[in-house]
Every structure is written in C-alpha cells, then in structure tokens.
Amino acid sequence: NSCDEPWRSPFSGPGKGDRSIGAVHAGGKLTFMQKRTGFNRVLRILNNAMAFVGAMMVLFMMFAISYSVMSRFLWNKPIAWVVEVSSYLMLYITFLGVAWLQRKEGHVKVDLFTSGLKPGTRAALDALTSLGGAAVGLILAWKGFFITLDYYHRDVTVIGILSTPQYLLMAVIPVGSALLALEFLIRIFRFFAGPTFQASADREPESTESS
Numbered sequence: 001n002s003c004d005e006p007w008r009s010p011f012s013g014p015g016k017g018d019r020s021i022g023a024v025h026a027g028g029k030l031t032f033m034q035k036r037t038g039f040n041r042v043l044r045i046l047n048n049a050m051a052f053v054g055a056m057m058v059l060f061m062m063f064a065i066s067y068s069v070m071s072r073f074l075w076n077k078p079i080a081w082v083v084e085v086s087s088y089l090m091l092y093i094t095f096l097g098v099a100w101l102q103r104k105e106g107h108v109k110v111d112l113f114t115s116g117l118k119p120g121t122r123a124a125l126d127a128l129t130s131l132g133g134a135a136v137g138l139i140l141a142w143k144g145f146f147i148t149l150d151y152y153h154r155d156v157t158v159i160g161i162l163s164t165p166q167y168l169l170m171a172v173i174p175v176g177s178a179l180l181a182l183e184f185l186i187r188i189f190r191f192f193a194g195p196t197f198q199a200s201a202d203r204e205p206e207s208t209e210s211s
Contacts, residue, residue, distance in 0.1 A: 043179070047099045047179060047183075050097065050179070054092065055097075057093050058093055061086050061089050061093075064085070067082075081161050081162055084160050084162055084164075088164065091172065092172050095175065095176025098176050098177075099176060099179035099180045099182070102133075102184065102187070123191045124191075126187075130187045130191075131184070133181075134185050134188070137178065137184060138181045140173060140177035140180075141173075141175075141177040141178040144173035145174040147170055148171050148173070148174060149167075151165070151167040152165075
C-alpha cells in the first residue's frame with residue numbers, strides 16, 4: 001500500500017473508530033496523531049527532494065557514460081573520470097532514494113506465505129519485519145556516522161584519478177539510513193494508528209473554527 005493512499009488499519013473495525021489514535025475529539029480539536037502530521041509532511045518533502053537529486057544523478061551518469069563511449073569511438077579520447085564518478089554516483093543514488101522507495105512501498109516483497117493470512121496477522125508480521133528494517137537502518141546510520149567522522153579526521157582519500165575524500169562518499173550512508181529507519185518506524189505506527197493518520201498525513205489540517 002502506498003503512503004499516498006488512504007490507510008485503514010486491519011486492527012480497527014466497527015465500533016473502534018473512536019478509540020483510534022487518529023480519531024478527532026468531539027470539540028473538533030486535533031488529536032495526538034493529527035498534531036504530528038507536520039513531521040510526516042516535512043519528512044515526505046525531504047525524501048522527495050533526495051529522490052529527485054538521485055534521479056538527476058542517474059540522468060547525468062547516463063549522459064556522461066554515453067558521451068564517453070561516443071568520444072572513445074569517434075575521436076579515441078575517452079573521458080577518464082567517468083567510470084570513477086559513476087561508481088560514486090551509484091552509491092549516492094542508492095541511499096538518496098532508499099527512504100523514498102520505502103515510503104512508496106516499492107521494495108521487493110515476497111508474499112507467497114503471507115497472502116493467505118488474515119489481515120491482522122499479516123499486518124502484525126509486516127510490523128515485525130518493519131521493526132527489523134528500522135534496526136538495520138539505525139545500525140547503518142550509527143556505524144556510518146562514526147566511520148564518516150573517522151575518515152574526515154584522518155583525511156582518507158580514494159586511490160583514483162580524482163583522489164576524492166572518502167568521507168564525502170560515506171556521508172550519504174548515515175543520512176539515507178536514518179531516513180529509512182524513520183520510514184520503517186512510521187510504517188509500524190501506521191499499522192496500529194487507524195485510518196485517520198494516513199488520511200491526515202498527506203493533507204493540510206482543516207480549519208476547526210465554527211461559523
């Protein structure tokens with residue numbers, strides 16, 4: 001299920017709407033969940049921006065490699081830095097888009113055994129796997145941060161044509177991993193939050209003033 005589509009928690013049912021975390025109080029005041037849609041909106045904008053940068057990198061890499069091949073074929077003058085830069089861009093493309101892809105539920109899933117389960121059981125398993133994904137993201141972010149810091153202090157460079165500082169390559173790993181962990185945690189919360197959170201997360205809060 002995409003994060004842009006209305007979500008109905010498999011744990012909610014008839015008579016449980018008022019007990020949902022995303023329910024609205026009778027006075028029209030915003031609840032706990034709705035007050036936090038701003039964070040979800042900021043995170044969505046950040047993920048979209050990073051995915052856009054990653055997409056531009058894909059285009060640049062495509063044109064650079066094509067031009068290098070053409071230059072080698074026509075004038076026997078290949079561009080030396082293209083292969084090296086392309087290898088760096090593949091790392092950036094992966095971690096710039098990983099959280100955005102998770103928000104869109106675009107990662108590979110194997111539902112051979114879970115497709116026949118009850119919605120509540122399937123959601124519980126999805127929440128459990130999301131917990132594992134969040135743990136992996138946090139570990140990558142934590143280790144990546146300290147490795148990046150270590151490379152920065154020791155001024156480690158890549159052995160290559162450009163002698164690129166290693167910390168510039170590693171810096172994207174903790175950033176992308178931390179955002180991925182946040183997306184997994186939000187996914188876990190969404191399974192138990194009921195329909196209101198998903199609907200309110202992607203729209204501006206409506207005015208609560210009475211005429």
